[in-house]
Structure formats: structure tokens, C-alpha cells
Amino acid sequence: MKxxxxxxxxxxxxxxxxxxxxxxxxxxxxxxxxxxxxxRAVWIxxxxxxxxxxPVIYLLFGRGExx
Amino acid sequence: xxxxxxxTKKEFLEFFRTYKYLVMGLVFLLLGIMSPLxxxxxxxxxxxxxxxxxxxxxxxPSALDAWAQxxxxxxxxxxxxxxxxxxxxxxxxxxxxxxxxxxAKGMPRKTVIFAKFTAASAxxxxxxxxxxxxxxxxAWYFWRGEAWSAALLFSVFCLWLFGILLIAASLFGGxxxxxxxxxxxxxxxxVVLQFLLNIVPKAGKYLPVSLASQNMALLxxxxxxxxxxxxxxxxxxLTVLFLAGSCFVFGKKxx
Numbered sequence: 001m002k003x004x005x006x007x008x009x010x011x012x013x014x015x016x017x018x019x020x021x022x023x024x025x026x027x028x029x030x031x032x033x034x035x036x037x038x039x040r041a042v043w044i045x046x047x048x049x050x051x052x053x054x055p056v057i058y059l060l061f062g063r064g065e066x067x
Numbered sequence: 068x069x070x071x072x073x074x075t076k077k078e079f080l081e082f083f084r085t086y087k088y089l090v091m092g093l094v095f096l097l098l099g100i101m102s103p104l105x106x107x108x109x110x111x112x113x114x115x116x117x118x119x120x121x122x123x124x125x126x127x128p129s130a131l132d133a134w135a136q137x138x139x140x141x142x143x144x145x146x147x148x149x150x151x152x153x154x155x156x157x158x159x160x161x162x163x164x165x166x167x168x169x170x171a172k173g174m175p176r177k178t179v180i181f182a183k184f185t186a187a188s189a190x191x192x193x194x195x196x197x198x199x200x201x202x203x204x205x206a207w208y209f210w211r212g213e214a215w216s217a218a219l220l221f222s223v224f225c226l227w228l229f230g231i232l233l234i235a236a237s238l239f240g241g242x243x244x245x246x247x248x249x250x251x252x253x254x255x256x257x258v259v260l261q262f263l264l265n266i267v268p269k270a271g272k273y274l275p276v277s278l279a280s281q282n283m284a285l286l287x288x289x290x291x292x293x294x295x296x297x298x299x300x301x302x303x304x305l306t307v308l309f310l311a312g313s314c315f316v317f318g319k320k321x322x
Contacts, residue, residue: 013096024086
């Protein structure tokens with residue numbers, strides 16, 4: 001783990017990207033009641049706990065239409 | 068020309084509002100950062116997690132490893148994201164019937180095709196450029212001068228051209244089959260077909276897929292620019308054919 005901690009500044013962008021994706025997906029989840037599949041609880045868990053892939057899957061496939 | 072500009076603008080706005088820009092930009096940025104990082108730190112991490120007393124000789128990572136990671140990630144993750152993002156473009160227009168009004172008002176049908184192709188190509192170019200520049204920056208940070216090699220630009224260009232072909236193919240698939248799955252299957256089919264044709268000796272030289280598989284060979288010097296020239300020509304011709312086909316089929320289809 002020492003290797004990772006020493007190079008934290010290099011890894012910071014990765015963490016920021018993950019946080020941005022997660023925030024955007026979470027905001028969208030809370031603003032919209034309808035999803036193409038799944039429900040709110042499932043999506044929140046997926047977006048928060050599956051890094052990168054969770055938010056991307058939500059924004060690409062799970063997101064309901066903006067009406 | 069005015070219709071073309073307006074429709075391209077509409078496409079850009081749509082990408083923005085459906086989070087396509089966000090997802091694509093961030094994923095490609097991520098690939099750009101991760102590739103050199105993975106090349107640099109994977110050996111050290113492996114050492115860390117190795118059981119006590121176990122010895123494996125690990126080569127010192129070089130800039131070539133970083134580019135190997137870069138090309139692997141972009142072809143395996145980047146291109147798939149690209150095709151998934153843009154395959155729904157035609158299908159959603161058909162599905163929602165949003166094209167009926169504007170086409171009835173007299174916008175030429177081929178404008179739709181060209182505008183969609185332009186917007187998707189621009190998005191791909193931007194995201195890919197971002198990915199490449201980030202990867203290059205990190206590679207330069209770790210290895211300085213080693214990160215650059217003469218074949219690098221051409222190698223990167225080859226993969227870009229292959230992405231453009233995939234966009235044209237998914238557009239054509241979307242026009243033909245009217246569904247996301249049709250478009251995805253068509254694009255996937257084109258790639259699989261090339262893998263099959265690759266078995267035929269000497270055919271590989273002309274197949275667009277070598278643009279996405281020979282990148283490392285170019286950097287290592289086992290392939291030269293001339294080896295890929297024919298593949299680049301076929302790719303360009305195929306792209307034009309797909310676009311012309313899309314215009315032709317779309318002109319005849321009932322909306």
C-alpha cells in the first residue's frame with residue numbers, strides 16, 4: 001500500500017473522476033422517480049459501491065427518460 | 068448548409084443532455100490516466116501482494132508498457148463504450164418519431180446522416196485526443212523522452228481511423244435495422260467478420276481491424292507504416308461506403 005500512498009497526487013484525478021460520476025448519477029437518481037429497470041434503492045447501492053462502472057451503467061442504461 | 072448546422076447543433080445538445088459527453092469524456096480521461104499508471108505500478112503492487120519468500124523476476128516497466136496498456140484499454144473498453152453510446156442515435160429517432168416533422172418541413176434526408184456522423188466523429192475525436200494527451204503526459208512524467216517514438220502518432224491515428232469506421236458502421240446498422248440491438252449486432256458482425264477473414268493468409272494486410280491490432284507492432288518496429296497503408300485505405304473506402312449506404316437506405320425508408 002505504501003506505493004499507492006506515496007503517489008497519491010497521481011491517483012487523485014482517478015478519485016475525482018469517480019466522485020464526479022457518482023455525484024451526477026446520484027443527483028439524477030434523486031430527481032427522477034422512474035428508471036428503465038431496477039428501483040431507487042438498487043441504483044443507489046450500485047452507484048455508490050460499484051466504482052466507475054456503477055454510475056456509467058446507470059447513466060447509459062438505467063436512466064429513465066427526461067419527461 | 069443551414070439545416071446541416073442546425074441539426075449538428077441539435078445532436079451536440081442531445082449528447083450533452085443525455086450525459087453522453089460526460090460519460091465518454093470521463094471514461095476516456097480515466098483510460099488515459101490509468102494506462103501509464105497501471106504499467107508503472109503493477110509490478111510494484113504485485114511484489115507487495117506476493118506471498119513471503121516467493122520470487123518472480125519482473126522486468127522494469129518502460130514507456131512501451133504504458134502504450135501497450137493504452138492501446139489495449141482503448142480498443143477493449145473505449146471502442147465498446149463508443150459503439151454503445153452512438154448505436155442508439157438512429158433508433159431513438161425512429162422510435163420517438165422526432166424526425167417526421169423536420170423531414171416533412173423539407174430538410175434533406177442525407178443531412179440527418181451527415182449531421183449525426185459529424186457530431187459522433189467530433190465527440191470521438193475529442194475524447195480520444197483527451198485520452199491520448201493524458202496518457203502521453205503521464206508517460207512523459209514517468210519516462211521523459213522514452214514516451215515519444217516516431218511511430219507513435221501514426222499508430223494513434225490508425226486507432227482513431229478505426230473508431231471512425233465503427234461510427235459509420237453503427238450508423239448504417241441503425242438505419243438498416245431501426246433498433247439499438249440491430250446497430251450493435253451489425254457493428255459487432257463487421258468486426259467478427261474481419262477476425263474470420265484474418266485467417267486467410269495475406270488478407271490481414273487489407274483489413275481495417277489491423278489498424279486496431281498492429282499498434283504495438285508499429286511502436287516496437289516489427290511493422291512499418293507501409294504495412295498498414297492498405298488497411299487505412301480500405302477503412303476510408305468502407306467508411307464512405309457505409310455513409311453512402313446509410314443515405315441511400317434512409318432515403319427509401321418510411322419514417
